[in-house]
Amino acid sequence: MIFLKRYAVPLTCAMTVLLAACSSTKDERRVPTPLADFKPVLNVNQTWKVSVGKAGRYLFSPVAVGDYVFAAGTNGTVAKIDAKTGQDVWRVKLKDDLSAGVGSDGNLTAVGGLKGQVDVLGADGKLLWTATAPGEIVSPPLVGNDLVIVRTIDGKVIAFNAQTGEQKWVFQLRAVPLNLRVAAGMTFAGNQAVLAGFPGGTFAAINLQTGDAYWQAPVSYPKGVTEVERINDVTGAPGLVGAQTCAVTFQGRIGCFDANTGQPVWEKNFSSDSGLAQDEQTVAAGDDWSVVNAFRASDGSQIWKTDALKNRSVSVPYILGRAVVVGDYKGFVHFLNTESGELVGRAPTDGSAITAAPVLAGNTLVVQTHDGDLYGFRPGN
Numbered sequence: 401m402i403f404l405k406r407y408a409v410p411l412t413c414a415m416t417v418l419l420a421a422c423s424s425t426k427d428e429r430r431v432p433t434p435l436a437d438f439k440p441v442l443n444v445n446q447t448w449k450v451s452v453g454k455a456g457r458y459l460f461s462p463v464a465v466g467d468y469v470f471a472a473g474t475n476g477t478v479a480k481i482d483a484k485t486g487q488d489v490w491r492v493k494l495k496d497d498l499s500a501g502v503g504s505d506g507n508l509t510a511v512g513g514l515k516g517q518v519d520v521l522g523a524d525g526k527l528l529w530t531a532t533a534p535g536e537i538v539s540p541p542l543v544g545n546d547l548v549i550v551r552t553i554d555g556k557v558i559a560f561n562a563q564t565g566e567q568k569w570v571f572q573l574r575a576v577p578l579n580l581r582v583a584a585g586m587t588f589a590g591n592q593a594v595l596a597g598f599p600g601g602t603f604a605a606i607n608l609q610t611g612d613a614y615w616q617a618p619v620s621y622p623k624g625v626t627e628v629e630r631i632n633d634v635t636g637a638p639g640l641v642g643a644q645t646c647a648v649t650f651q652g653r654i655g656c657f658d659a660n661t662g663q664p665v666w667e668k669n670f671s672s673d674s675g676l677a678q679d680e681q682t683v684a685a686g687d688d689w690s691v692v693n694a695f696r697a698s699d700g701s702q703i704w705k706t707d708a709l710k711n712r713s714v715s716v717p718y719i720l721g722r723a724v725v726v727g728d729y730k731g732f733v734h735f736l737n738t739e740s741g742e743l744v745g746r747a748p749t750d751g752s753a754i755t756a757a758p759v760l761a762g763n764t765l766v767v768q769t770h771d772g773d774l775y776g777f778r779p780g781n
Contacts, residue, residue: 448486597634636675727754
């Protein structure tokens with residue numbers, strides 16, 4: 401099986417071949433749009449900055465639980481940080497390098513590595529147990545419902561007993577010959593199921609007790625002649641609001657589904673190599689060209705789209721009240737009006753790429769950069 405990476409830099413021939421003819425590294429279609437001046441209407445104040453170590457060739461993302469944020473770096477550093485102050489609650493250095501972001505329920509914290517190792521830390525940051533998954537882990541684990549759930553680069557989903565590390569079940573779909581190397585997240589649907597998307601465009605709700613599928617649904621189907629043209633992975637973590645869950649694929653579609661049955665509510669042609677964000681009113685996603693789109697959650701009608709950040713390799717979005725928040729390849733954090741798509745705020749970081757979705761811990765918005773810095777922002781009028 402061959403994997404293609406999603407790089408934390410502007411798309412070049414390594415990735416552009418998936419989207420268009422890669423005849424020149426000077427393809428004008430891939431020139432990042434310069435940032436335009438605008439009058440901010442949302443004040444974004446940086447309140448703290450800490451470092452957890454660089455991401456290297458991986459995609460790291462933080463997770464927020466209450467007023468705390470958990471984050472890690474490829475050098476084995478894992479930290480719990482008070483989002484009010486930016487101060488460490490605890491910080492540890494594991495012996496093995498890491499290759500994925502953090503999963504935590506506030507009590508147990510899990511990370512994964514290149515060789516499939518799964519390390520689980522207790523409430524004080526001390527190592528509780530280590531297990532091994534059958535493959536490289538590049539997506540953040542999911543912790544909760546007495547389980548630690550990880551997924552490997554080839555699409556296997558493995559559940560471990562959260563207290564003992566005993567493997568409970570493995571879920572696997574048919575492998576595809578070519579897929580993107582992306583951090584495909586997972587989402588709990590209450591205490592019954594975990595929602596996950598897979599290479600090949602399939603979306604599934606997996607029974608937490610047995611590892612069997614409650615349902616499987618196609619977000620989209622592979623198209624084209626060559627294996628590259630037929631790449632059709634679900635990207636990012638599925639959204640879930642009430643009984644509606646949404647997902648997006650690369651070279652495929654975006655859509656929302658009934659979380660109980662897998663039946664589609666709406667679908668439309670779209671392609672994203674990063675993922676989406678969802679709240680009660682809006683589904684937001686950047687397409688392959690970093691044109692950010694907002695759709696009405698109820699029926700999929702388009703609310704707006706903006707090319708103000710075109711080719712700036714925008715991150716997975718986060719919907720923060722009246723703003724859609726995305727980072728870009730230069731480390732800028734952009735705030736777009738949820739109703740119009742207009743830029744309402746912007747904040748710089750360290751100049752390296754932001755690929756993961758921002759997270760909200762208490763009233764602090766936290767972003768993690770590719771160079772391993774975490775920034776705490778307090779947006780306000």
